[in-house]
Amino acid sequence: MTSPDTGGDREKVVTKLTSTLRQDLKVRAALHGLDMQNAVEAGIVAWRGLGSNPAAVDTASAETYATFLPTGVWDGFRDDCKDRGVSLTQGIAQAVTLWLDNNPVPEVQRPATVRRFIVCNQKGGVGKTAITAGLGEALAENPAALVPVRVSKYFAALLEEEDRPEDLLALEDLPGLGQRVLLVDFDPQGHLTKQLGHETLPMGGDSLTNHMAGEAKGELTDLIVAVDETRFGDRLHILPACTDAFLLDVRLASVRAREAALERALRPVENDYDVILIDCPPSLGLSMDAASYYGRRRDNEETGNSGVLIIVQAEDSSADAYGLLTSQIEDMRGDLALDIDYLGLVVNHYDARRGYIATSSLQSWMDIKDPRVVGVIGDLKEQKEAVRAKRPLLAYAPRCEQSVALRALAREISK
Structure with a gap:
């Protein structure tokens, strides 16, 4: 008919x-x-x-x-x-x-140089771990399936809750990105490891700290485990934390070229992945220097392929912590003549219902421009529920607002 x-x-x-x-x-x-x-x-x-x-x-x-x-x-x-x-x-x-x-499923595009995202802020409680996990999950989703993504390129609409144009609210079903992702729990507290349902590595065994200190007890790849969820296939892995990382700065103090220690440790596994995300501890010590160095732009690497992703909140104390962190990164840039790219700012736990403090702080972050705001993630219940269930958010609630926003973030910094 x-x-x-x-x-x-x-x-x-x-x-x-x-x-x-x-x-x-x-x-x-x-x-x-x-x-x-x-x-x-x-x-x-x-x-x-x-x-x-x-x-x-x-x-x-x-x-x-x-x-x-x-x-x-x-x-x-x-x-x-x-x-x-x-x-x-x-x-x-x-x-x-x-x-x-x-017309078979197209091949997933792989980066020429493994992408290294350093997720950081020396202030605790801003949600670095949740963003690291969610971003990695969004990057690893099935490339042969469609997932809902918020297609808006602009976050200013969040300031005008009642007057947002409809196209800024629209969802679009897009293929998963299909990247091979390694999440590195670089925080001795081990929140990333535990949130994804794994145990931290035992004291006295092998660990990332040992590999960075030049005292490895085996191959690093033997410590890596898969995040076992169907929607990620075998593309999402995690290097669990060990509490011996509380002593990392002390151990690095006697290591030659200590700023390159993280890179030396992870080099053997880089060819297995498209993206490596480092969930940094809330610290400005030697470990942060090593993470910043790892995220630097390598020879012949495109600008923005790797770099630092800073997680903040829409409140005043985040601004103070941001200043301290960027000062340390700028010192690294100058002292070692490094090109360290800022991938952007992610404003996490945002809730416009908190009124002027939240909305004015968000506007202040957006006014910075360099680095620019690349994501605004709401403060919603699904993330807390996923943590309690010890499951990845994008598997626990794949269509919730936070999942949709994290997919938009993954695409924004993957351009």
Whole structure:
């Protein structure tokens, strides 16, 4: 059945398609940056060009499906189905299947140099661990599935809760990013490790601290474990913390070229990952120097491929801590002639209902411009529930506002 399309050059077509083919078509078209109707059209054109019918497709559970095709295409397709002795339902199923076969899932783009995100702030309680975990999860989601993402590029709309344009509120289903991600729990408190359902490494065994101090007891890769959730496949791993990291600054004091200690420790595993995220402790000591050095721009590395991501809150004490942290980073830049890029600021735990303090602080962060605000994450219950359940937020509540915002953050700093 067809009816005119108000667009002028297409007509509405009502046919039948199984839910499986419809979902596969939706995902695959998105992966290739196409509208579903264009994919259906391409499939029909390819099917009509075949010399013989392809294998039959199971259409037993086909349901009503509507799309738009250029005027005349459906009439020609219907005539071909009649000539070939197949029903319209079978013909469209074969055409869609043919398009899927001709357009496989694209290869995930891998960075030329492993990306190194240093997630930091010397002030505790700002949510560095939650952002590290959520960002890593967003980067590792299934590239062959669609996930909801907030498509707005502007955060100023958060200041005008009642007057936000509708397009700033819109969600778009986009493919997961499919990156191979290593989360490094660099904080001796081990919150990242525990939040994701793992145990910290035992004292007296091997640890990242031992590898940084030049006293490794084995291979670092043997300490790394997978975050076992279906939506991340085997793409999301964590290097658990050990409480011996409380002594890291003391042990680094006697290490030659101590600022490069973290890099020396992680180099052996870098080829296994696209992105490595370092969840830094709330400290301005030698460990922070090592983390900053690790995030520097390497030879022939593109600007913004790696760098420092600073987590703040919309309140005054975060501004004081931010000043101390950036002073240390600038000293590192100057003393060692390093290029350390700022990936941006993430305003975490934001809640406009807290009134002027929150909204004016957010505006102050946005006024900085360099580094710019790249994400605003709300203070909502799902994150706390995920921590209690010891599960990744994006697996526990994949469609909640925080998950949506974290996916937007992942895309913002992956441009």
